[in-house]
Amino acid sequence: MDRTFTLVVNCRSGxxxxxxxxxxxxxxxxxxxxxxxxxxxxxxxxxxxxxxxENELLAIYAGDGTVNATVTGLYGWNGAVLILxxxxxxxxxxxxxxxxxxxxIMERVGTGAARRIRPNIIRTGQGxxxxxxxxxxxxxxxxVREAMRDIDMGGIAAGTVAAFGETTGGARIALVxxxxxxxxxxxMIEAFPAExxxxxxxxxxxxxxxFIVQLGALVARDFRNGPHDTYGPLERVHLQSDDDAxxxxxxxxxxxxxxxxxxxxxxxxxxxxxATMADG
Numbered sequence: 001m002d003r004t005f006t007l008v009v010n011c012r013s014g015x016x017x018x019x020x021x022x023x024x025x026x027x028x029x030x031x032x033x034x035x036x037x038x039x040x041x042x043x044x045x046x047x048x049x050x051x052x053x054e055n056e057l058l059a060i061y062a063g064d065g066t067v068n069a070t071v072t073g074l075y076g077w078n079g080a081v082l083i084l085x086x087x088x089x090x091x092x093x094x095x096x097x098x099x100x101x102x103x104x105i106m107e108r109v110g111t112g113a114a115r116r117i118r119p120n121i122i123r124t125g126q127g128x129x130x131x132x133x134x135x136x137x138x139x140x141x142x143x144v145r146e147a148m149r150d151i152d153m154g155g156i157a158a159g160t161v162a163a164f165g166e167t168t169g170g171a172r173i174a175l176v177x178x179x180x181x182x183x184x185x186x187x188m189i190e191a192f193p194a195e196x197x198x199x200x201x202x203x204x205x206x207x208x209x210x211f212i213v214q215l216g217a218l219v220a221r222d223f224r225n226g227p228h229d230t231y232g233p234l235e236r237v238h239l240q241s242d243d244d245a246x247x248x249x250x251x252x253x254x255x256x257x258x259x260x261x262x263x264x265x266x267x268x269x270x271x272x273x274x275a276t277m278a279d280g
Contacts, residue, residue, distance in 0.1 A: 008060045008066070027106055054079045063086065068130050080273065083097075089253075092273075109276065118269045126256040134189070135249050136171075180200075189201070190202075197233030236266065
């Protein structure tokens, strides 16, 4: 059977780029990837294993949330998924290919410099995260970041006021079982899957100066420049809200319902991903 190159995109995303998508499809043809087709989420359903042939090359050019929905929906498929950097952060693409563009990644695939791997992910009671988990009242800053991406000045102003209040007055999240970090907890905790386990970044803002630094990190669209403590690698950790109220939780940037206590644990991705970086 002839091979097919299938490209999954999110046509409602703020990072949707029609010109880039057309260029990817054209480049796939030039590389001899076979016939091309496009799946446009959410107008089209995410592909299921029964929708695909095992020798089909399925690529995703979208943000972490669309990547999550597509990849987790393909658990059990015997084919392989190519993640291309089509979002804002592109954390999973960077793990697999390094900080490079889609054209370079596809050139590597075309020359046979890709291998199938099943990288570590984070498993929670609310679902899997391939790129990372954010928890705590500080997750409200994510709405400000989204408004900034869409250049929504009203949303930025209103969201900043609300997020500041949540961060200063909301329940803290502590790392327990194992107990690491501040006993009183943090306004925001972020966990990332790595080859040795979970890497945890616990963000704090103890005074006005640190809030200014955190706000500057937000303006730069990178929380990771803000003041934080780091822990790990850990095989698993429990997060506990200090007031027993449900915590804010984001899996790969998408909100998920959560209780006052949530477990994060290392697991293996249940479908093969293509890696083109030597130490992917």
